Amino acid sequence: MSQLTLEQRKSLEQALRVRSIVLRGEITAALRQQDTPETAHLANRFEETGDDVLADIELSLDIASVERDMGELRSVVEALGRIDSPGYGICSDCDAAIPFARLQAEPAARRCVACQERHEHSHAGGTHSSL
Numbered sequence: 711m712s713q714l715t716l717e718q719r720k721s722l723e724q725a726l727r728v729r730s731i732v733l734r735g736e737i738t739a740a741l742r743q744q745d746t747p748e749t750a751h752l753a754n755r756f757e758e759t760g761d762d763v764l765a766d767i768e769l770s771l772d773i774a775s776v777e778r779d780m781g782e783l784r785s786v787v788e789a790l791g792r793i794d795s796p797g798y799g800i801c802s803d804c805d806a807a808i809p810f811a812r813l814q815a816e817p818a819a820r821r822c823v824a825c826q827e828r829h830e831h832s833h834a835g836g837t838h839s840s841l
C-alpha cells in the first residue's frame with residue numbers, strides 16, 4: 711500500500727493533468743505544422759476525442775520530438791488511470807514505496823530510482839524510455 715496522503719495524491723494527479731494538457735498542445739501543434747490533410751485531420755480528431763487517436767497519430771508521424779511527447783503522454787495518461795489504485799506510487803519491480811519527492815519530479819514514475827537505473831541499463835539503446 712502506498713504511503714501517499716490524499717493531499718499528495720491529489721497534487722500529483724493535478725500535475726499529471728497539467729502535463730497531459732501541455733503535451734496535447736505540443737502534439738497538436740506538431741501535427742498542424744505538418745500541414746497535410748491527414749495530419750490536420752488527426753489534429754482535429756485529437757482535439758475532439760483525445761487519447762483514442764494516439765495510436766493513429768503514432769503511425770502517421772515520424773518525428774522524433776513528437777514521438778517523445780507521445781511516449782510521455784502515454785505514460786501520463788496511464789498514470790492518471792492508476793493514480794487512485796493502491797499500486798500507484800509503488801515500485802513495479804521491488805514493491806517499495808516510491809518517495810513523494812521522486813513522484814513530484816516524475817508523477818508517472820513506475821519504479822524507484824534504483825530499479826529505474828537498473829531498468830535503463832538493461833534496456834540500453836532501447837526504443838522509448840519508460841518513466
Ligand SMILES: [Zn+2]
Pocket residue numbers: 801802803804805806821822823824825826
Ligand atoms: Zn524498486
